[in-house]
Amino acid sequence: MIKYLVSTLIALTLFTTSAYAQSRPEDQSTDEAGLWYKMDKYEQALKNSGAVIDDPELNAYVRRVTCDITGQEACDKLRIYIIQEPIFNASMAPNGMMTVYSGLLLRSENEAQMACVLGHEYGHFAEKHSLEGWRRAKSTSQWMIGLQFAAAFAGLPPEMGQVINQVGSLLFYRYNRGQETEADTIGFNLTAKADYHADECANVWKNLISENENSSFKSKRRRGKWFNPYSTHPLPKDRINELEALAASYSSGQKTGRDNHIAAITPYLENWMKAELLARDFDSNIYLFEQLKARGFPPGMADYYVGEAYRLRKEEGDRARAVAMWEKAMTQEGVPASVHRALAEHYRKKDRKADALASYQTYLAQSPQAEDRELILAYINRLNKQLAN
Amino acid sequence: MRQYLFFFVIAAALLLSACGTTQTKVTTNEFVAKPDAITLIYTPNVELSVLMATGLTETRADWSTSGQENITNSLKTALANRSGGIIVRDRNETQTARQVQLVKLTDAVLQTSLQYDYYGRGLPTQKDQYSRSIGPGAINLAGDSGAKYSLMVLARGSYQSGGKVAMNIAMAALGGPVQFGGQNLYAALIDLETGDIVWSNLATAAPDADMRDPGGADKLVQSLLKDFPL
Ligand SMILES: [Zn+2]
Numbered sequence: 001m002i003k004y005l006v007s008t009l010i011a012l013t014l015f016t017t018s019a020y021a022q023s024r025p026e027d028q029s030t031d032e033a034g035l036w037y038k039m040d041k042y043e044q045a046l047k048n049s050g051a052v053i054d055d056p057e058l059n060a061y062v063r064r065v066t067c068d069i070t071g072q073e074a075c076d077k078l079r080i081y082i083i084q085e086p087i088f089n090a091s092m093a094p095n096g097m098m099t100v101y102s103g104l105l106l107r108s109e110n111e112a113q114m115a116c117v118l119g120h121e122y123g124h125f126a127e128k129h130s131l132e133g134w135r136r137a138k139s140t141s142q143w144m145i146g147l148q149f150a151a152a153f154a155g156l157p158p159e160m161g162q163v164i165n166q167v168g169s170l171l172f173y174r175y176n177r178g179q180e181t182e183a184d185t186i187g188f189n190l191t192a193k194a195d196y197h198a199d200e201c202a203n204v205w206k207n208l209i210s211e212n213e214n215s216s217f218k219s220k221r222r223r224g225k226w227f228n229p230y231s232t233h234p235l236p237k238d239r240i241n242e243l244e245a246l247a248a249s250y251s252s253g254q255k256t257g258r259d260n261h262i263a264a265i266t267p268y269l270e271n272w273m274k275a276e277l278l279a280r281d282f283d284s285n286i287y288l289f290e291q292l293k294a295r296g297f298p299p300g301m302a303d304y305y306v307g308e309a310y311r312l313r314k315e316e317g318d319r320a321r322a323v324a325m326w327e328k329a330m331t332q333e334g335v336p337a338s339v340h341r342a343l344a345e346h347y348r349k350k351d352r353k354a355d356a357l358a359s360y361q362t363y364l365a366q367s368p369q370a371e372d373r374e375l376i377l378a379y380i381n382r383l384n385k386q387l388a389n
Numbered sequence: 390m391r392q393y394l395f396f397f398v399i400a401a402a403l404l405l406s407a408c409g410t411t412q413t414k415v416t417t418n419e420f421v422a423k424p425d426a427i428t429l430i431y432t433p434n435v436e437l438s439v440l441m442a443t444g445l446t447e448t449r450a451d452w453s454t455s456g457q458e459n460i461t462n463s464l465k466t467a468l469a470n471r472s473g474g475i476i477v478r479d480r481n482e483t484q485t486a487r488q489v490q491l492v493k494l495t496d497a498v499l500q501t502s503l504q505y506d507y508y509g510r511g512l513p514t515q516k517d518q519y520s521r522s523i524g525p526g527a528i529n530l531a532g533d534s535g536a537k538y539s540l541m542v543l544a545r546g547s548y549q550s551g552g553k554v555a556m557n558i559a560m561a562a563l564g565g566p567v568q569f570g571g572q573n574l575y576a577a578l579i580d581l582e583t584g585d586i587v588w589s590n591l592a593t594a595a596p597d598a599d600m601r602d603p604g605g606a607d608k609l610v611q612s613l614l615k616d617f618p619l
Contacts, residue, residue: 028450028454029449030450032451033449033450033451034449035448037436037448037449037450037454038448038499041434041436045493045496047489048491137445138441138445148566149560149563149565151564152560152566159555181423277517283605
């Protein structure tokens with residue numbers, strides 16, 4: 001019965017999704033127009049900031065997947081910005097500005113998983129959740145007036161009243177649980193309607209939980225069960241249950257778009273893995289990079305960066321683990337030139353001069369434009385002299 | 390309780406006396422206006438909002454848009470006969486990426502200047518001269534317009550809702566927090582060859598100078614440009 005009800009709901013929502021297209025508000029005196037105005041200015045500032053990746057191919061890829069799920073008419077009204085930032089996140093502003101973080105693209109296994117998250121964000125936009133949130137903040141914050149008067153009666157300093165205000169407005173201007181569930185359902189429906197495999201939406205959250213359970217940081221591991229990047233979103237466990245229930249009720253398409261996704265992301269793989277290391281959560285890095293390899297990204301590249309994570313982690317035995325990963329990477333497809341420099345450093349410190357020299361030379365041969373070229377040449381000269389003596 | 394009431398009468402008096410003032414600042418460098426120089430005026434960065442009883446402010450698109458139009462027109466009128474010539478450029482119109490970045494940089498420098506040179510540690514009595522620059526790259530703003538200066542204007546304002554007015558009256562009697570709306574107009578003149586801010590001014594609106602109507606904007610711009618050096 002419940003199952004039947006759920007599928008009816010899905011059918012209904014699928015049927016109405018074409019009404020999702022959002023337009024600029026006409027009456028400029030409304031709170032909604034004010035939100036758009038503010039976001040337009042923010043967008044103007046974001047547009048040419050260094051944080052936006054403007055590579056046309058990557059942008060075309062993300063836009064294509066977005067348009068596939070929202071439909072062309074709605075999609076034409078969206079502006080999509082890809083932000084260079086190693087975190088799992090995406091957002092959608094009430095004026096049609098969508099931001100997609102590189103950390104989300106890196107962590108999605110395929111088009112379908114990316115579509116689930118972008119569809120979720122699009123759901124917030126389509127249902128005007130920001131505006132709802134703002135209106136809730138305005139009305140709920142009425143009680144702050146009472147508190148301010150109470151503070152004034154109690155003879156508290158005037159600044160207290162201002163603090164009450166600021167805290168109060170922060171508390172209420174958020175998406176609530178119901179909006180999140182609605183956005184999840186919309187994200188699922190849009191993804192399913194575009195014929196993507198229905199299981200992939202739940203997989204997004206399963207992957208995130210696993211990654212966090214492998215974190216070096218205790219707080220993040222504890223959050224593993226309920227970590228969510230949006231902080232106000234429902235517990236991942238609950239959302240997995242809901243998304244799995246939706247998937248079970250739906251006769252799924254088979255498309256995942258895995259190969260397209262890997263092809264689109266691979267040019268950025270090295271850059272983005274390097275950026276992930278900056279968070280210094282090396283255990284979770286190692287887990288993620290191993291996953292990337294299993295998902296079909298070039299194994300030599302993944303192994304090299306697993307080695308980098310060991311090198312930076314510096315626990316007992318990590319140096320040996322790093323060297324083992326680099327040596328393994330050398331035999332694999334997609335290994336970056338940097339592996340030769342990493343090994344050369346290691347050989348030099350171990351006084352294996354001939355090996356060090358050979359690796360430095362290979363590094364420069366493969367990466368003649370390297371930033372550290374002068375330094376490497378100096379090492380090569382010194383090693384040459386030492387070996388001649 | 391009594392002492393807070395006293396505090397608030399003082400605070401209110403200070404706020405009220407701040408109405409309709411300007412604070413002009415010139416740079417530490419000797420300033421000699423270039424003869425017949427063209428000034429590039431960017432449409433101002435404006436955000437006007439309503440201050441609600443709860444203390445939240447809500448941006449009003451219509452007020453902001455008309456404020457921007459009015460201030461732009463007033464600047465045109467006021468400067469039409471004063472400098473070597475003016476060019477007005479829409480800050481959102483298509484420009485080169487470099488120009489967009491420079492406008493952003495200028496906004497940031499203006500905000501910093503406003504915070505430190507006007508509101509912050511460098512109180513007016515302490516220091517009337519300061520040095521701020523967006524760097525020699527500023528010349529890229531000129532493009533092929535031949536402009537020698539650029540005038541950048543930032544406007545912020547909020548207006549009390551009816552509910553807020555009523556609440557303020559009650560609060561003032563109790564000695565609780567009172568928030569007034571207000572309008573500020575900040576302008577900086579940039580030498581496009583050096584990138585230095587050679588003149589700046591902060592104008593606070595008097596009650597009758599509301600930038601939402603053309604007459605009010607004229608008044609505000611007149612006080613803003615009182616000591617304009619071109
Ligand atoms: Zn959400």
